[in-house]
Amino acid sequence: MLKLCYLSLTILALSFAADAGRAEGDVRVPTSRADISLSFVPLVKEATPAVVNIYARRVVQSRSPFQDDPFFGNLFRDFGTSRPRVQNSLGSGVIVSADGFVVSNYHVVGQADQIRVVLNDRREYEARVLIGDEESDLAILKIEAEDMPHLDLRDSDTVEVGELVLAIGNPFGVGQTVSSGIVSGLARSGAAAGNARGYFIQTDAPINPGNSGGALIDVAGRLIGINTSILTRSGGSNGIGFAIPAALVAQFLDQARQGKTAFERPWAGATGQSVDAGLLDGLGLSRPEGVVLTAFHPASPLLQAGLRVGDVVVTVAGHPVNTPAEMLFRMSVQGPGRDVEMAFLRNGAETVVTVSLILPPEDPPRDARVLDDREVLTGMTVARINPAVLSELGLPLNLEGVVVLDPGRFGQRVGLRRGDILRRIDRFVVEGPGDVGPALRAAAPNVAIEAERGGQRLILRFRA
Incomplete structure (x- = not known):
């Protein structure tokens, strides 16, 4: 039945x-x-030529576990000699323009040294990454070809739960495979696995390893999403898969055509949380909805537009938002450099304001410094904290001071990590990136660094 x-x-x-x-x-x-x-035969015949297999290759340097140890490094100098090792990844991609733009997942092609795109008619092309973004788990590639088969993008905001869809990709490397299902959910925030965070389309069309980067299409053959992950305990498809909406793909493609080499997303300069039943009385709301704002950076465009702590943002560009990830998604698909209308509730009354979508400011200048061969922690990179650095490292909005961008080999050995805030070096207070080198030299040979990590204070002591 x-x-x-x-x-x-x-x-x-x-x-x-x-x-x-x-x-x-x-x-x-x-x-x-x-x-x-x-x-589905006519639909599959029309759509599959635009879905490609992607083979990515990366050469990494395997290292001895004793390599950085000051004692065992010499004792086991010839044990586990460092040697090149090849990592291969297999995934899928979708051609989205006749002139050879291809979209896939970042986790398929990110940091690859060589990328090969294979069409279902067995034509092969070398590809290069134009834009890759780990947070969104999207990447735009380019192959040098013309008159390529491609899929048109559908406005993913018109997708509805219950629509029939097809997932096309290369699961387990067995070759191009088509599976069918329905859209089983929308506005899934923070549900996908891996590094991707945000807003997803949920489907019960079987998605398996190798399907990543493949197409999720509607019954008219239009691309509505890029398959990215599954929710599973066994490693196989259990009928809950996630796809990145085509609206975000369109913004990536637009920025790639503009010549951008990194994805630029608007900066809110604010933190918030979803409104649940426990917050209703305090906010004067009749039902849970929206995102209540909990903190601002002084340069936040939302703060400049008149929003305040305790305001509840309910729509962005006319679309309802109920999680911080969904709010960021709605800003991201608009792109920086535009104005967007936001509706918010304050004391039960709704107000609409216009917010300028800006990139996180480089103010004050980060003044990044790399410690040279004369310094104690050679190769470590430090910078002054500003909104761009906070956004880049995912740090709290209220932080100030000097941050470690890259600990370098020696910094890593003494326990420093990317994102650590340097507070003091011995008796010297670290106020700017230029203070780090002189303070380390003055403190040598017995150095004590006071740092902050994840809101916790730590002391690192070592002999230079």
Whole structure:
């Protein structure tokens, strides 16, 4: 009975696709043998040429576990000699323009030395990454080709729960595979695995390892999302997969065409949390909705627009937001350099303001310094904290001072990490990046560094 119901739904949806040229809302049920014999075949034939297999190769240097140890490094000098090692990754991608722009997941192609794109007709192309963003888990690649098969992007905000979809990719490396299902959820925030954070389309179309970067399409053959991960305990598909919406893909593609080499996302300069039932009385709301703002950076564009701590943001660009990740997604798809309307509640009354979407300011200048061969911690990079640095490292908005951008080999050996805030070196207070080198030299040979990590104070002592 369940199989018959699913078949009926499939036939009905395909009938809609076959009648795509009709006016929207002109819906009919299958009435003839020709209607009943419809299948996904025409749709698959049209869409699969634009979905590619991606083979990424990266050479890494394997290291001895004793290499940096001051004692065992000499004792086991010839043990586990450092040697190059090749890492290979397999995934999928989607051609989104006739001139060879390809979208995939960052975790498939990020940091790769060599990328090979293989079409389903077995043509092969070398590709290069134009933009890669670990946080969004998206990457835009370019192959040197023209008149390529490609998929058009659909406005993912028009997608609805229950729509039939196809997932196309290369699971387990067995070759291009098509699976079907429905959109089973929208506005999934923070649900995907890996580094991706944000807003996802949920589907029950089977997605397995190797499908990452592949296409999630509707019954008209339009791209609605890029498959990125699954929710599983066994490692296989359990019917809960996540796709990055095409709206964000469109913003990545636009920035790649502008020549950007890193994805630029607007900076809110604010923190917030979802409104739940426990916050209703304090906020004067009748039902849980929106994102309550809890803190601001002094340079925040939301603060400049008139928002305050305790305000509840309910829409961005006319779209409801209920989590901080969803709010950031709505700002990201608009892109920097634009103005956007935000509606918020204060004391139960709704107000709409216009917010300028800006990049995190480099004010004051970060003044990054790399400690040279004369310094105690050669190779360590430090910088002054500003909004751009806070955003880059994901640090709290209220931090000031000097931060470690890269501890370097020697800094890592004494226990420093990227994102550590340097407060004191022995008796010297660290006020700027230029203080670090002289303070280390003055403190040598017995050095004590007071740092802050994750809100906790730590003392690192070593002999230079």
